[in-house]
Amino acid sequence: MSDERFCLLIIGGYGTFGGRLAQLLGEEPRLRLLVGGRSLEKADDFVADLRTPKDGAEGLGSNNLGALVQAVAFDRDGDLPEQLTRMRPHLVIDASGPFQSFGKDGYKVAEACIDLGIDYADIADSTGFVAGIGGLDAAAKAKGTFALSGLSSLPALSFAALEAMAPHFSRIDSVAAGIAPSAHVKIGLNVVRAIATYAGKKVPVLRNGQPAAGRGLIDAMRVTVAPPGVKPLRSRTFLLVDAPDLALLPARFADLKSSFTGVGTEPQPLQHLLSLASRLVHLRLLPSLLPFARVLQRASHAFAVGEHRGGMFVRVGGVDHAGERLSCGWHLIAEGDDGPFIPVIGVDALVRRLLTGVRPESGARPAAGELRLEDFEAAFRRFQITTGIRMENEAARQPLYRQILGSAWERLPPAISALHAGGARVASGRARIERGGGLLARIVAGVIGFPRAGEDVPVTVRFVPDGDREVWTRDFGGKVFCSWQVEGKGRDRHLLAEVFGPFRVLMALVPDGEKLRLVVRGWRFCGIPLPMFLAPGGDTYEEERDGRFHFHVEIGGRLTGLVVRYTGWLVAE
Known part of the structure; x- marks a missing residue:
């Protein structure tokens, strides 16, 4: 050798x-x-x-x-x-x-x-x-x-992300980090044993600036992992885990008031059962989950359902250099089998x-x-791994699409970014409209007010800001229908929510070359979540073509078939 x-x-x-x-x-x-x-x-x-x-x-x-x-x-x-x-x-x-x-x-x-x-x-x-x-x-x-x-x-990558965000702050008050493995990744027995050692046991954290005893795999926070410009992971609960960051953070940030490190596994119902078992340890009805490590590992393998994607986040809260409250989040998503690397x-x-x-x-x-x-990040380029930083400053609220896209906004073609620049504005152009012929499709189209089929139809769209939402009024040759858009809250965070009458459709904004794709990630009827496999689908995107804004909107579903498809172009007035 x-x-x-x-x-x-x-x-x-x-x-x-x-x-x-x-x-x-x-x-x-x-x-x-x-x-x-x-x-x-x-x-x-x-x-x-x-x-x-x-x-x-x-x-x-x-x-x-x-x-x-x-x-x-x-x-x-x-x-x-x-x-x-x-x-x-x-x-x-x-x-x-x-x-x-x-x-x-x-x-x-x-x-x-x-x-x-x-x-x-x-x-x-x-x-x-x-x-x-x-x-x-x-x-x-x-x-x-x-x-x-x-x-x-944790802690090498999480601290690298922290150091990248720290210059935006004059004071850092809170840090939270978490890992969301893909449900399809086969978790090793040693990993399960490591987690089982502190399930239901005391985990040292910071609360209100003071050392406190958290509860392993019981204390929780909900986070949506969403790097700018890609489909976010589904919102999930992260359970407290004992990670090195909890011991190292106070020495790095003298003003730190709270800390959290967690894991958010899929399927979430299985994680809820793990949390319940941890409560039995906390109540001293079980000495430890360590004897059940192999059973827990087998269960994680047997119930491998959901998307084959994993992720990670690091979230920082504090005060910026202008004295305003600032929150900043670094997000990562890994596709398929790339996460375990x-x-x-x-x-x-x-x-x-x-x-x-x-x-x-x-x-x-x-x-x-x-x-x-x-x-x-140099190593991430060898994989299907996307990362990005989101900054949220309530004192400097961005236009809706820019707020949701974060740093991915800079990747938009000029014609698309100009249309979503915010403020009251009007755009007009021409459109081609197709309508589905099924009975249910006609009923849905009538309830929402979609226009009738037509070729070369004049179209005008008015955008009116209304608080944190944006009202869109579309006029297709005299047929007017409205919807309003807003950034999702809570478990719908970082998604665009568009409301048509009683329906709320949740979409991820995904830049794709000269296009901005709108990918459906969920929907509601009168606030009630509906099954994703019945969600309205179709190829919906905006694009710049020959320097002009073009749209392609397709709405349909398994039960309705095609409801409406309208394509065309717009120019700001």
């Missing part, structure tokens, strides 16, 4: 997260990658699978290995100095866990690495473990090595920086603030 390569040992290298890290780094030709664990057989099988080409695969998982990959047996309870001396890694990544259960000898791997002058990092999510790594700081500095703990979603992307970024000669300062410390948001 060539000594010219940078040697990296991944402990737990064939596990849930270690395996994904091996996938990420396996294509890097400057690496010698040691995939380690107690079972050499499992490590061998994993490496063999990593090397096996997948038909039609591209990018990650294509198995175009550039790294020199080797399976090794590594026992964290064995003779650590002997194993590390024999393998001679430059960097050890501990991706095993659960770190909550390591006990008094929890740092023995980090200590052995420091003694031998080997750099160390882990993806620990245990508050005590991450916060306590500083006890090795003097020893690491004396050896000229670094030991970074918690190089994962997020916890190891920080390690991937660290390794690639090391390969270019950029090295962390010597010493042992939590990884919070070690990487910038830009480091993560």
Whole structure:
């Protein structure tokens, strides 16, 4: 094996997260990658699978290995100095866990690495473990090595997002963060065990600026994860989890009054049952949920229903530099199987920086603030991962569409952004109208007041602001019908709500090249939620064509068929 390569040992290298890290780094030709664990057989099988080409695969998982990959047996309870001396890694990544259960000898791997002058990092999510790594700081500095703990979603990525938002504030009062995994991701047993250790137990948080005892998997907050310009996740409840951020935030923000870290899983009814079980622990009717960890894992796998998308948020509240109240949120959505790579992307970024000669300062410390948001976003571009920041300042309310789109507003073509610039305005043009022929479609169209079918029909649209909503009055050749639009509240946050008579349709605003798509995400009748599979559908979008605003509105459903379709163009008067 060539000594010219940078040697990296991944402990737990064939596990849930270690395996994904091996996938990420396996294509890097400057690496010698040691995939380690107690079972050499499992490590061998994993490496063999990593090397096996997948038909039609591209990018990650294509198995175009550039790294020199080797399976090794590594026992964290064995003779650590002997194993590390024999393998001679430059960097050890501990991706095993659960770190909550390591006990008094929890740092023995980090200590052995420091003694031998080997750099160390882990993806620990245990508050005590991450916060306590500083006890090795003097020893690491004396050896000229670094030991970074918690190089994962919480706290490394969450703090990177925090640092990106902090310059907008003169004072930060509250911080909340949460992870929303896809229901279709197979959660590892160690992850479930880690969560079970504090279910129903006391979790240290801040309330009103004072240390307080939260209740693990019982205390909750509702959040809609919604990066600007993409379909948001469905609004969900996040349950309090014990994450390193809770211990690290007060030292970073001296004026902090409240803190929260949570997890929001799907399906939500299953999460509600988990919260009820946690209450039994809190009431001391059960000693712990840890004995039920395997049952909980199997249940999460058996009830994998819902969208195959995951997400994360970091929300900050405080005062801006003008003295006004400001809230700011960083949001992330990962499509499909890309979400489980997020916890190891920080390690991937660290390794690639090391390969270019950029090295962390010597010493042992939590990884919070070690990487910038830009480091993560560079890695996100290899995946279907979208992130963005939303800022909400009540004193400087934006026009409706700009408020909902956030930073994605800047991606709109000029003709679309001009039409939604806010204020009272009028636009006129021509339209083609089609109507559905079914009885139910005709009834719905009559109730709402949709125009009759016609070709080259003159159309005028008046936009009138009315508080936080916007009234649209459409005149198609003398046939007038109205609707009003507003940003959704509560569980409908970050969605555009359009009201036609008794119907309220909730839509995501999604820029797509020269188009702005309006994607239905829910609907109500007289305030009553209706089944999504019966929601009005159709291809609805606005676009700029030849410098002019064009619209394409299609409304229909499973029961009604096509109700109405109108297409055409508008020019502001």
